[in-house]
Amino acid sequence: MHIDEFDTLDDAPAREVVSVWAAVPPWVDAVVAGRPYGSVRALADRATVLTRSWDGATLDAALAHHPRIGEKAAGDGAGAAASRREQASMADAGADVETRMAAGNRAYEERFGRVFLVRAAGRSPQEMLTELERRLANDEATETAEACDQLAQIALLRLHDTITEETT
Template identity: 60%
Template sequence: MRIGDFNALDEGEARDLVSLWAAIPRWVSAVVGGRPYPTREALEETAAAEAATWNAADLDQALAQHPRIGERATGDDASATASRREQAAMTDAASDVAQRIATGNTRYEARFGRVFLIRARGRSAEEMLAELERRLANTPESEVAEAASQLCEIALGRLRETVSADRVATG
């Protein structure tokens, strides 16, 4: 969709779409409320600036819809489809790596009280495992910041897949 099409969505459609990028209601409201955007880059700037304010409660809201790394999202909705596409590297993961990720997921959830989140797109299963193991040593505060950063990368990636870089026509 072009940026003009995004700007023209009714409020509910825009909220539904932006919620697929990151399901954080106050962020969705700020991004949708910033319309109209002259360019996708302006939309990205607003989305990134608002994401910089995410906290632990925001993460918990957003992660309620995220599957664990290594678990295939079910359903045919847009969120599940995006998750499967983003975690494509896990389909070819060696069984020992997949098992270590599953074990790490359990340890992570016990330590931090939420699912492990990482931008999976472009990363191998081995890279995700290494990051999971490294992040288990984070403090709760530093892990909130790191997980929020990863969620922002996911959200901005989804935004770029949805909205083209065209400018709004001026006339």
């Protein structure tokens, strides 16, 4: 979608677009309310600034829509499709990595009470597993900050995958 099209969408369809980036309603509303942006850079800069207020409650709400790493996202919506694309490298994971990822996901959920979140795009299965195992040693505050950062990275990648300044 061209930035000019995004800037002129009615609010409801604009919210649908932004919700795919991160299902954080106050953030979605603020990004939509900030239009028009005129450029992808201005949009991304504003979206980034707005992610800095994310906290544990924000993270927990957003993660209700995220699949576990190594599990296929259910549904046929844009968010599920984005998750499947981002986690595509998990199809190449060996049995050992899959087993360790599943065990790590369970341990993470027991420890932190939420699904493990990592920016999967551009990472190999082993890199994601290494991150999971490393982050299991985090304290609650450190892990919340890291997970919020990962959610912000995912949101910005999805923004850049969706909005362009190129005419199609």
